[in-house]
Amino acid sequence: MLHGVRFLLSAAAAFARLAHAIVSTGWALFFMPLCSPTSTTTAVPAPWQHLQPARSKVHPAALAVDDGKDQLALQAVSSPPPAAVVVVPVLKQHGDRAAEKTAKAARGKPPRLSIPPPVACAPGVDPFGAAADRETDVATEVEVQGEGFCLASRRGVRHAMEDGYGVITDHTIEGGSQLAFYGVYDGHGGRAAVDFVADKLGKNVVAALAAATTSGLSSSSPPPPPTSDEDEVVAAIRAAYLTTDSEFLSQGVRGGACAATALVKDGDLYVANVGDCRAVLGSRGGAATALTSDHTAGREDERRRIESSGGYVSCGSSGVWRVQDCLAVSRAFGDASMKPWVTSEPEVSRRRLTPDCRFLVVASDGLWNKVSCQEAVDAVSAAAAAAAPSSSVGSCKELVALARSRGSRDDITVMVVDLQRFLQ
Incomplete structure (x- = not known):
C-alpha cells in the first residue's frame, strides 16, 4: 500500500513537470x-x-x-x-x-533635345551673319532728314531691329545720265540679310546700269527703238537683284530680306520689289496709287508659280498662307532653304514723272499691315498743307506713331521721297 502511494506521488510530480515544460514551450512558440x-x-x-x-x-x-x-x-x-x-x-x-x-x-523628365548640325558656310563666315552680334546695338528709333528724302524707323516689341534702308543720290553714270536710288528693306531671321542687301543692292543697280550704258555706247549697231532704253533699265534692275541674292547666298549665311526700291533716271521712275515692302505714289490731287504688289503666299499667281516648281502653299490655323508651311512671303533675298520656290526676281514697273507726281512713300510691312495706302498719302499731304515740305521727317514719324497706336508690333520703317525736285 505504501509503495503504491509513493508511485502515484512520483507520477503526479513527473506529470506536473512535464505540463510546466509544455506550457512554457507553447508560450514561446506563440510569441x-x-x-x-x-x-x-x-x-x-x-x-x-x-x-x-x-x-x-x-x-x-x-x-x-x-x-x-x-x-x-x-x-x-x-x-x-x-x-x-x-x-x-x-x-x-x-x-x-x-x-x-x-x-x-523619370516619367516627368522632358524628352532629350535634338540639336541640328551647324550650317555649312564659307571659311571664316559666321552662319548667323556678321551683324548678329551687333543686333542689340541697333538704335530703337532712327530719324533721317536727307537731300530730297526723309525717314523714320522704329523697332518692334517682339525681336531685335531687322529693318534697313539705302540711298544713293545725284549719281552720274557714263553718258551723262543722272540717277537716284532709294530702298527700304525688311529682314527676317536676323540682320545678316538686311545689312548685306542695304549695302550691296544700290551699288549693284548702279553698276548694272553703267555696264549696260557702256555696252550700248560702244555698239556699232543702229540706234535701238525708243522702248529699248526702258527694257535696258528694267533688265539692269532685275540683274542687280539676282546678283545681290547670289552674292548673299554664296556666304552661307542664314536669313532673308524683302525690299522695295525706287530708281529715278532721266525723268523716269522705276519701282521694284520682292516681298511685302511697298511703294505708294502721292499725286497732287491727293490720290494714292500703289506702284507695287505684295508677294505673299496667298496670291493666286504666286501659288501657281510655286506649285509648278515643285513646292506647295498652305494656310495655317491663324489664316496666314505660307510657302512650305514656313515663309509668308513668296519672294525675298536669301532664304537658301526655300529655293527655288522663294525667288529674288523682282517685279519692276516704270512711270514717267509729271508735275502731278508729288512724293513717294516707301515702307516696310510694319506700316502697311495697319495703315492703308490712302491714309499714308493723306498724312504726308496734311503735313505739306501745314506749311511743311513733303520731305519733312515729321510726316514719317506721324505714320510710325499711327501704326503703333493701331497695334503694330513689327519693325516699322517709312521713307518719303520728294519727286518734284526731279522735274526742275
Whole structure:
C-alpha cells in the first residue's frame, strides 16, 4: 500500500513537470512569430555586432532611417529581440520608396533635345551673319532728314531691329545720265540679310546700269527703238537683284530680306520689289496709287508659280498662307532653304514723272499691315498743307506713331521721297 502511494506521488510530480515544460514551450512558440521577420531566412549577425557592446539595443543601420518618417521602424528596432532581424525589411521598404520616387521623376523628365548640325558656310563666315552680334546695338528709333528724302524707323516689341534702308543720290553714270536710288528693306531671321542687301543692292543697280550704258555706247549697231532704253533699265534692275541674292547666298549665311526700291533716271521712275515692302505714289490731287504688289503666299499667281516648281502653299490655323508651311512671303533675298520656290526676281514697273507726281512713300510691312495706302498719302499731304515740305521727317514719324497706336508690333520703317525736285 505504501509503495503504491509513493508511485502515484512520483507520477503526479513527473506529470506536473512535464505540463510546466509544455506550457512554457507553447508560450514561446506563440510569441516567436510576432517578433520574427517576415522572411524565413535565418538572420546572420552583422560584423559590427561582434564589436558593439552588448548593452546596445538599436542596430546602427537603423540610424540611416529618415527621422520623422519611419518612427514605427525605430520602435521595432529597439524591442528586446535582436535588432538585426528587423533591419532588412525596414531598409527594403525605404529602398522601395526611393526607387518609386526615381521612377516618378523619370516619367516627368522632358524628352532629350535634338540639336541640328551647324550650317555649312564659307571659311571664316559666321552662319548667323556678321551683324548678329551687333543686333542689340541697333538704335530703337532712327530719324533721317536727307537731300530730297526723309525717314523714320522704329523697332518692334517682339525681336531685335531687322529693318534697313539705302540711298544713293545725284549719281552720274557714263553718258551723262543722272540717277537716284532709294530702298527700304525688311529682314527676317536676323540682320545678316538686311545689312548685306542695304549695302550691296544700290551699288549693284548702279553698276548694272553703267555696264549696260557702256555696252550700248560702244555698239556699232543702229540706234535701238525708243522702248529699248526702258527694257535696258528694267533688265539692269532685275540683274542687280539676282546678283545681290547670289552674292548673299554664296556666304552661307542664314536669313532673308524683302525690299522695295525706287530708281529715278532721266525723268523716269522705276519701282521694284520682292516681298511685302511697298511703294505708294502721292499725286497732287491727293490720290494714292500703289506702284507695287505684295508677294505673299496667298496670291493666286504666286501659288501657281510655286506649285509648278515643285513646292506647295498652305494656310495655317491663324489664316496666314505660307510657302512650305514656313515663309509668308513668296519672294525675298536669301532664304537658301526655300529655293527655288522663294525667288529674288523682282517685279519692276516704270512711270514717267509729271508735275502731278508729288512724293513717294516707301515702307516696310510694319506700316502697311495697319495703315492703308490712302491714309499714308493723306498724312504726308496734311503735313505739306501745314506749311511743311513733303520731305519733312515729321510726316514719317506721324505714320510710325499711327501704326503703333493701331497695334503694330513689327519693325516699322517709312521713307518719303520728294519727286518734284526731279522735274526742275
